[in-house]
Amino acid sequence: MIRTRFAPSPTGELHIGGARTALFSYLFAKNQAGEFLLRIEDTDRERFVEGATERIIESLGWLGIIADNAGKPIVQSERLEKYLAAAKKLLSEDKAYVCTCSKEELEADREAQTNAGLPPKYSGKCRDAHQQISDKPYVIRMKMPQTGNIVVDDLIRGRVEFDAALQDDQIILKSDGFPTYHLASVIDDHEMEISHVIRSEEWLSSTPKHIVLYEMLGWSAPEFAHLSMILGPDHSKLSKRHGATSVIDYKNQGYLPEALVNFMALLGWNPKDDREIFSLDELTSEFKLENVNKSGAIFDIEKLNWMNGAYIKVKSQKLKVKSVSQNSKFLEEWGIEELSAGELELIGRGGFRTLKEAADYITSLRKMPEYDSSLLIFKKSTKPQTLIGLEVTSYKLQETNNWDENNLKEILESVVAEKNLTNGDVFWPVRVALSGAEKSPSPVELLLALGKEESIKRITKAINDLEN
């Protein structure tokens, strides 16, 4: 049984990088009918943020990445005795030792080594001192082998070797009784029966320590797959100074979860052909770890914008055939509860990169436009011709009971034909009367979005403005 996990620290909002790691872990497991679990790594009490766990789960849920244990994730701070017991077992087997070096001492050692041009490494002072646990503050360090190579067979990177002698005697239990990541993740991954550890590249360097820990504990290690990182435009690790980096930021800016998921999946994974648009389900059935890249990828907002626009288009077109109550959620967060079919049509014509842009447009469209009436006259037209166009159109619109696209188009065309006018005498002023803007969707789209009553009201106002 394939079983993967996502193990964030509750130190803030879910990051794009974390979300992508979660996505790949989820896709890998679900592709093989496996389980995807969530584990909260809250062993650092200083960085712990109240409520962060809930917000991470919420962001994940918004993306559609639902862990099989999302209702009750594994929480490390609730499992302290397990880590302590394991550390003591290692201690009794001489695979770990008590270290009483103070932080100041360690800091001084490190500084001296750095100044001497040496790589910083724990001195090993307590390694063979065989100290017992006493009242004195202590930590427990694992005893790394001092010779040989440690091999990591990474599913993405292949075979990577590390010189054991260069590895530090990692602290596995801190003086506050909490485990470090290394111990806790090894124990939990084993107990949760995780078959594949899929995590970010930043963990590759400490994987040898984890492998040694598995051996010491007498367990077989899971498979490892280290994902490349997501980079900012300046090629450094994506971080806050690059602007929006949390999933919730994108939600608030009007990105669709489907678009964000699709975009993140393409950052480092591809289907080996030209397809680019994938739903979460399609991603699940297509995903293969072999198709994941080794190199880091820059988060390119332009491409996300394009993809989000494409999703907005498709989604608004789908909603068009549904009832008003069903589409009430679409732009709800921007204060728009109900969308008419005509408004959805207008959104579906494309051009909006975010939901917020679309909502802002609909909001402004719903207000009676204010504009200089000279704008009503097309550059190749005249005031009298414009007035005729507007008046005849207004009359015909009042007479019709058939407010659909084809009919409206025919009406406008018939005004042009019957009154011997040009498109510029009719289409342009009607459009301006409805939108109040130099640039806008077509008059037919606007008529559809605004409805009969509002459209006639605006055209009437335009006629009055022009006459006075």
Add this chain to the structure above:
RNA sequence: GGCCCGGUCGUCUAGUGGUCUAGGAUACUUGGUUUUCAUCCAAGAGAUCAUGGGUUCGACUCCCAUCCGGGCUACCA
């Protein structure tokens, strides 16, 4: 500094020794469509495959070196 990972159009990428004078997408430019803008359609420009050496009849593809970028080097994860 040490160890580790990576390096194909600006960006995401295809490419696993000959089909590559390198394909797709995005962004950009131009043309078409449109009363306008956007959409849409079409076309174009854009990569001496980081650099230098090998190996080979032949290398983007294999090997080495160099350079560049990134990660780790915490009682953070």
